Amino acid sequence: MIPDLSVGIGKIKFSNPVLVASGTFGYGEEYGSIIDLNKLGGIITKSITFNPREGHPPPRTCETPSGMLNAIGLTNVGVKRFIKEKLPFLRRLRTRIIVNVAGSTVEEYVEVVRKLEGKKGIDLLEINISCPNVKEGGIAFGSKPESAYKCIKAVKENTSFPVIAKLSPNVSDIAEIALVVEEAGADAVSLINTLVGMAIDFENKKPRLSNVTGGLSGPAVKPVALAMVWKTAQKVKIPIIGLGGIMNTQDALEFLLAGASMIQIGTGNFVDPECSVKIVEGLKKYCEEKRIKRIGNLVGKLKTK
């Protein structure tokens, strides 16, 4: 029996549920010499803004117990250069391409989305309303239901691509935000982005990151991510893409059980660049061994009573 790993968001089919997370995989090229990109369910680009952004001064990252902090500051080439310089490479791949969009105002999100509209090679958009590392915009949109609604609604009105809303964990009730973006027309939600965190260079009495605070990711946050996916799955009908600390096949399966129909690998790419394709293989093997016909049959199958 060859198990069916395919999953879908709206009308878009993915060959398997494994995506690589925004900001951890550049624009795809870098990992191309190490792994076969076509084996992935899809690639999510670094967040794209309207204008190019230099990002924050170094130091931008540091390690914490079983995790890491980053404050890259949305370094990116801007939407025009993205289309010209980065998309051609991505377009040639036989995997789904998801462009992650960020902005400081609803207008900026709309402008980026309009530029991307109809461009060949793009399959979906992921709207980052949850970046903890920029002052204006980003997380501000994701932490209040009203602004999250407004942003996703405006994006939906200006694109024909299916839209994934990427949610922030730095909120009292992530399921509530998921519900409003579902109402605003989001085709899926992805969670979680990073948790706001901070580390101190004790020797010099300085923050370890130039931006003082940054976003926490990696195995340390996995319990938080799992709880949020599970809670959100009790509320929304649209597909959930789970991420946060996934490092291996078992982690991925846990997110599926909790209610995610797809997963993303972020920090895991740094620890083992082959991690994502190993998980694709691992899921397949697991389904074969357990005689699971469709990977979708596992989604939400956690026994809570």
Place this chain on the structure above:
Amino acid sequence: MIPDLSVGIGKIKFSNPVLVASGTFGYGEEYGSIIDLNKLGGIITKSITFNPREGHPPPRTCETPSGMLNAIGLTNVGVKRFIKEKLPFLRRLRTRIIVNVAGSTVEEYVEVVRKLEGKKGIDLLEINISCPNVKEGGIAFGSKPESAYKCIKAVKENTSFPVIAKLSPNVSDIAEIALVVEEAGADAVSLINTLVGMAIDFENKKPRLSNVTGGLSGPAVKPVALAMVWKTAQKVKIPIIGLGGIMNTQDALEFLLAGASMIQIGTGNFVDPECSVKIVEGLKKYCEEKRIKRIGNLVGKLKTK
């Protein structure tokens, strides 16, 4: 030079800034044979509710990368038995005793506080408006500014003890909550309680905790706690008690730099029962070596520009 480690909350003086966190130190007795309790700045009791509580069924805890989850469910003997059976032991100690109070309604908090009123041996109250592990009350109070205000206000009106409000990290903006409880009359805030998290027993497709979700603590959450302490320190005037993943003297000093004037040890007690007293020693040694006269001189001294 003998450095002055003493700190104060309102009129209450502490010999040093090191407290042990609620729920990780029982009612003090258990650790008494391993460490000299009188060396601590103070002891915070397990949360006390009006009636005794059995707590959640097992399993109640599990380990996660650099952290642990717990869903004890506020197991406690209830306020009457606490006063009768537990307080006498605590009263004999020459360290500050802080009784942690929890409830399902504002009325319950008030009832517990009234029972404790004037009892000898108690120095302060810590009001747990942030327990993630009980359905009613707890975290509900801590995640909305209005209810946090109401709860702390009611407690203040019914006690003559100084009041510490213990805040939840599961919110969009903890500094905002800190501001309103300051307005409600809190004499200090302590942060953070645990982050909501979850772990899965993959073999059996079941949650690892009977309560499904639990509270994440330990080194994994330290970056989150530090960021919250730092942000809150920019906003409130009352003292901040920092906790979350403190395992050693350097961790403690980092929280002081970020703006906490006192700290608590939680999970650290499990890893090394001597951890708290070692930190008292460590702070003293550090101040001696660096010729710091008063530990208070370090508070908030992080150089962020």
Place this chain on the structure above:
Amino acid sequence: MRTKKIMIHKDEGLILSVESLNEKLFKLKIYSPVFSLMAMPGNFCHLKVNEESFPLLRRAFSFHRVEKDKGTFELLFKVVGLGTELLSRKNPGEKIDLLAPLGNFFSFPRKDEKIVLSAGGMGIAPLLFFLNYLLEKKFNPERITLFFGVKKEKELILLDELSAMRIKIHLATEDGTIGFKGRITELFYQELKERRVKLKNTMFYACGPTPMLKKISDISKKHNLYCQISLENHMPCGIGACFGCVVKTINGYKRVCKDGPVFDAREVILD
């Protein structure tokens, strides 16, 4: 259950040897005079397998063998996860951070009583200590019966030593290579039903995996045996402070680390 006020200590033990009995089973010998003096059969120690924050929490192991005159004790353990894996890679000469003696201990039979012990797998660890302790106190070996069950033959360890004790031994292997084919509880129950195990004037003890203890507990309730079982659970603090390790009993939740690990099998409610 008899208890005494135990003084819990922290000590830095010195690892003397790490011996592998098979690819999963290890024996760790530690020099720590204070604990070799204090440990009672059924007590356990809580130790830190490394100095890092991962794995974070201490791990619990029963005292398995104690040599007071040499100031040493041994642990017998199975590699089941990262903590025990790291422990198995320790080298002689390394220090190890110990918290002990923890928990209560097995009650001792009167000289005129008989005792029946059931060990499932690693459950033999504390029971061997108990056996040695009893023999040292001149308890008559003829009054002792041991049921010892494992999955596969190669897990049948300590047989030479057990045989030399001149106690009555019943073996069971799940694959049937040696002794009774099946679970130790089946053999035990069979012997019980056929009256080859006498209930009068007999104290029962059992240690092993939870499903086994559940069976023993059911049997004890049904036949009203006085049986002491030693439980395991995740233990954050190990000393009774966190209420993380509770087991359901007919008298409410009890802490395995402090109210146990040894419980009356009729008291606990396992599932």
Place this chain on the structure above:
Amino acid sequence: MRTKKIMIHKDEGLILSVESLNEKLFKLKIYSPVFSLMAMPGNFCHLKVNEESFPLLRRAFSFHRVEKDKGTFELLFKVVGLGTELLSRKNPGEKIDLLAPLGNFFSFPRKDEKIVLSAGGMGIAPLLFFLNYLLEKKFNPERITLFFGVKKEKELILLDELSAMRIKIHLATEDGTIGFKGRITELFYQELKERRVKLKNTMFYACGPTPMLKKISDISKKHNLYCQISLENHMPCGIGACFGCVVKTINGYKRVCKDGPVFDAREVILD
């Protein structure tokens, strides 16, 4: 800087030996034919010190010595934290997860040029590889000058090997036990000012701690030296994907892992 399209690989290396040069300095010898063939002086590898999630990220080390015929390479490293501590405790026969060859590499001088290398502490690691590489390619040792500075005498390693190369060597120790008393940059600048180091037809290279490289960078800007420096930074991905390891340059932020680690000293803005 000359670059070529590098193919990054993952390989499982076999640890052949771990040699301690002093209590903090270690040499790790790894069998990995593919990387011994591909590595160029200045390239680095990114490795996982253990299989657990703590420490989580890979650690970067320059190729220090390469023996193509034997399929081996060596790393020279200093224990500064948990990752390097764990690395120093590896045993021969263990496998190690490698990602390499990463980054660009030093440009090679023309046969008629002179070169001056400055190494501060561990900065000697990649420069020794570079020296050996040049000599193998028959670059005239008389055209090579090495400035080598360390804190204390016992950190002055590899001296025998360096002496045998018949290159010109200037030593500096901060405590003055051997050679010039002070920092290597002071010695270098003194020699430069007194014209004992000629600028014409000379290529400069430097590797060492950031404060040293900052000085070198300042000198290079002032005297318009063509000096290549090898930078270090925290590197989450090591392959240019995360933008976590950037350094400020006159042309904006650049990634140390991919656009470097070798940069023109006049280009970077260190502080």
